[in-house]
Amino acid sequence: MAQNPTFAFVTIGSGSYLGSTIRDLTLAHSLYKRGFKVVIYWMLEHNPDLVINGIEQRILCYGTRYQFKQPSEFLDRIVGPLLSFFPKGWRTNIVQNIPGFVDRLLQNLMRSLYTESDPDPSLVKRLLKYVELDGVTHLMMSFGSISPLALEVKKLCKVPLDYLVTFQGDEQFADFAAKAGLLQNYRRRLDEAVRNSGWPAIAISRDYLQRLVTELGLDPNCFRVIYNGIDLPKQEQRLPFSILKTAFPKVRQDDAQDGAIVTFIGRQESEKGIDLLLYAAKLLAVRGVHLQLVICGSTAKGRSYQKVINDLTSHLKLVINHSGAVSFEVRDALYAHSRCIVYPSVDREAFGLVVAEAMSQGTPVLVPDIGGVTEVIQHGNIAGGLTFKTWDSADLARQLERLLKDDDLHAELAANTRALAARFSAEHMANNILEHLNLSLNRRFGEEYGSTSRVRAS
Known part of the structure; x- marks a missing residue:
């Protein structure tokens, strides 16, 4: 392997997989700040404003490529670039109002990678061209499900190259492969890609590794668990409440009559279990326990679940503070001023970035009792939040009431949160990845973290 590694991240730019991005x-930012050369290769959608200055970016393919069962070079090379000139918000609105659009696109992506003996040959050639042009030595595949592309590039590349596969949310791709009748091909080719990498694949939690073994039949000996990382706050001082009021003007600070602020932040999709939180809020309202419920976050698969939220809120006669995606600043203000963050997912979450981020701001969390998310909130006997029985809105209400009423319990959990979140710092993740790749943890620019511009909110 070359003495001066160059990393290229192949990632899907938004939608259901924004957390993975x-x-x-x-x-990528942590590696760049240490002096490594880093390139981002976007698939389907690009989100350039999330990338710090100095990191190169290329479009590997647009979502238009997979509008039909067979990949379309014309739609990818001609229509995709033309559509990219329109504002991203406009493109998102169009997609959100076409039922099943995103699911169909991702299912077609799986067809292109797992139907034929060679996965999407023209895209492989394009990726190979970029890899050779950029001098890439380490191809970082955001999902196991797109790793057949990396395996083919490795076979064809004339210079030293290897790839690292990360699994994070691949069960959704497996579902799309199954719907296309390709699950057997999917499992076989996925196993081949994992075994032909120069390093064990990454699973982002112990529980998620068990899912990969049980549900996809992958060999646990071909994996290592490395947790995700977050950028920790530079200081413990909370953002002012006035920032929160810009997005949610009806929210009150420490209001005795309306109750404390309880927040859900995340994608507004059915698997996130927001309906469970609404039922729990209603149960608490019947008991006379008041709270100010905030629900916010993007959508990826259409606006149908947002309509469900609105309908349920109306039927349950609840008053909530409801919004779409919010800025990073408003998000951090929510973390800081909420009594707790509730993450009621019904999908056995692999990790839970929102949970780690909330704890880094000193805020306790409430999560289901299964999935990798439970590994985030607890270490040994130390906890930064509570769990509730998965899918059980009554138990969710009981545990939420404890967090709202028991000040001693809340204070104890809050005191643990920052130390627990520090286990998932971006620096720890980068150190673990470099060690996994047998690369030096220190680079000549490693002390100059202030030399690069900050991440810009999209």
């Missing part, structure tokens, strides 16, 4: 870019 944030993880990839957090790692």
Whole structure:
């Protein structure tokens, strides 16, 4: 392997996988700040404002490539670039209002990678061209499910190259492969890609590794668990409440009549379990326990679940503070001023970046009792939050009431949060990845973290 590694991250730019993109870019930024050359290769959608200055970016393919069962070079090379001139918000609105659009696109992506003996040959050639042009030595694949591309490039590349596969949310790709009747091909080719990498693949939690073994039949000996990383706050001083009021003008600070602020931040999709939180809020309202419920975050698969939230809120006669995606500044203000962050997912989450971020701001969390997310909130006997019985809105209400009423319990959990979150710092993740790749942890620019511009909010 070359003495001066160059990393290229192949990542899907937004939608259902934005959390995965944030993880990839957090790692990319940490490596760049240490003096490594880093390139981002975007698939389907690009989100350039999330990338710090100095890191090169290329479009590997646009989402238009997979509008039909067979990849379309014309739609990718001609229509995709033309559509990219329109504002991203406009493109997102169009997609959100076409039922099943995103699911169909991702299912077609799986067809292109797992139907034929060679996965999407023209895209492989394009990726190979970029790899050779940029002098890439380490190809970082954001998902195991797109790793067949890396395996083919490795076979064809004339210079030393290897790839690292990370699994984070691949069960969703497996579902798309199954719907296309390709699950057997998917498992076989996935196993081949994992075994032909120069390093064990990465699973982002112990529980998620067990899922990969049980559900996809992958060999646990071909994996290592390395947790995701987040950028820790530079100081413990909280953002002013006035920032929160800009997005949610009806929210009150420490309001005795309306209750404390309880927040959900994340994608507004059915698997995130927001309906469970609404049922729990209603149960608490019946008991006379008041809270100010905030629900915010993007959508990826259409606005149907947002309509469900609105309908349930109306039927349950609840008053909530409801928004779409919010800025990073408003998000951090929510973390800082909420009594707790509730993450009621029904999907056995692999990790939970929101949970780690909330704890880094000193805020306790409430999460289901299964999935990798439970590994985030607890270390030994130390906890930064509570768990509730998965899928059980009544138990969610009981545990939420404890966090709202028991000040001693809340103070004890809050005191643990920052130390627990520090285990998932971006620096720890980068150190673990470099060690995994047998590369030096220290670079000549490693002390100059202030030399690069900050991440810009999209």
